[in-house]
Amino acid sequence: MTTTSLPESLIATLPGDYYTDPEIFRLEQERIFEEMWFCVARSSELGKPGGYRTVDVGRESILVTRARDNSVRAFFNVCRHRGAKLCTQEAGEVKRAFQCPYHAWTYDLEGKLVAAPNLTKMPDIDRTEYGLVNVHVREWLGYVWICLADAPPSFEEQVVGAVVARLGDVAAIDRYGIADLEVGKRIVYDVKANWKLIIENFMECYHCATIHPELTEVLPEFADGYAAQYFVGHGAEFGADIKGFTVDGSEGLDRIPTVSEEQDRRYYAITVRPQVFINLLPDHVILHRMYPVAADRTIVECDWLYLKGVVESGKDVSRSVELFDRVNRQDFDACERCQPAMSSRLYAKGGVLVPSERHIGEFHDWIHDRLGTRQSR
Ligand code: FES
Ligand SMILES: [Fe+2]
The missing domain is CATH 2.102.10.10 (Rieske [2Fe-2S] iron-sulphur domain)
Structure with a gap:
């Protein structure tokens, strides 16, 4: 294995065939999507x-x-x-x-x-x-x-637990009152990439400065590449001159009244394995659901949720939607750029993760554990 010869700063990713092999995808269907919530x-x-x-x-x-x-x-x-x-x-x-x-x-x-x-x-x-x-x-x-499992895993552990591990407690998400929000916009993306590339991309911000000019304008700390999801309870703060989480930093929509002062003007991203991303903003919530359809194709449904009054009154949410729609397209383009290279002979043993991406290694360990492939591969 190449892992033994890697410099201290780097760890190995999954091998390329984890992103292309229909047999691995079938194992993921059986042991992840058909077993988990x-x-x-x-x-x-x-x-x-x-x-x-x-x-x-x-x-x-x-x-x-x-x-x-x-x-x-x-x-x-x-x-x-x-x-x-x-x-x-x-x-x-x-x-x-x-x-x-x-x-x-x-x-x-x-x-x-x-x-x-x-x-x-x-x-x-x-x-x-x-x-x-x-x-x-x-x-x-x-x-x-x-x-689909006969005996499902604990919903509290798998789903609620993922949110608590990220935010610190469940009260932090309850304050967004997500069940009572309304879908102001839904966009469905057909992404020609393996679902794990989309998760890995969402977990790191090493790429933010390169591909997300609008996002790093609104969240300046994302430009340094360290804004990872592993700091429990940390949300990235809006820039000083930013009025709202919109494509041009202009005013957002009505703030969700129960969001705390501490959560105001901050963005929190949460990954709920295996297929949900939750993005919390003071005036809206963006929720991504992935439907993996093949080793090299994933449908992503993304909802922008606002207060009922905002949606019912027909307020213009377009600048708010456009920010993350652009982020999504920038991210999915990057994933689609990686997908064909997953079957390159050069990537047969995988690539490498830098220190600010190290937590992705833990995701890869989790994949091995679910699939029972660690020993054999
Ligand atoms: S009624 Fe015969 S297959 Fe459904
Ligand atoms: Fe991104």
Whole structure:
């Protein structure tokens, strides 16, 4: 291994094939996305009972819907008869039931089998047992999180714990009242890069001075490259002459009233493994969800959340949105520039991390642990 010959300042990254090999990606689907809590949708986008959305999580298609009692349910999107994909639309609304387009088996919003041709002639069929199969669901921050594991990991440890490890306590995020904010803008990015490149990029700011001119203008401390997420409780401060977190440093939107003085005029970034980034600002919250679709492709859905009054009154959020939209495009361009080189023979043993990126090494250790690949590779 090259690691033994590295200078003190450097540590090795993952080898290139971790970003390109379909077999590694399949292992990640099985041992990460299908085992951990995965954020699938904003609760409000389901609307009223019968509103639904379908998402791919790991190798499975999942149907997320709102039941008659307004609770959120999630099911494998697979008909119990002969396995047709039940809902083929990405989003929609049914009145009171989902009907399979093949032989018309019909399930209510709670997943129970309620009708099928000749069902009355088969009285021994248990309608719950042959109903849709549930997956675990939690709602937090106004988002729906699901877990495909039979015995899910603790939501408090995996999800809430990641936020607490970054901010110091859960009260710090509660003060943003994220569940009550409204989506002012959503942009979906189709990124031709492995999901881990996107996480690694988000975790470091060594690149900020090079590729984020607007961001470093607003957050001057990002220009020195050390603004990493490992300082617990630290948020990057706005520059002295900056009025708000906007593309030109002009005034932002109405401040979230419960945000503390200490959190005002600061930006906090949080990575919640495996696929969520939370960005806290005094007047809005930006939440990224990654949907890894292949070793070299990731869909990123990014929501800009504001106070209800801001969205309802139609205030202009464009300068606010534009700052992080540019940051996203700059970041994803960088990831797409790395992706093709992951299969270069030069990168077969990987690259190196400088001291301000060292915490990415811990992410790589975590990947090895999840996949059980540390020994063999
Ligand atoms: S496969 Fe769905 S009703 Fe037959
Ligand atoms: Fe960046």
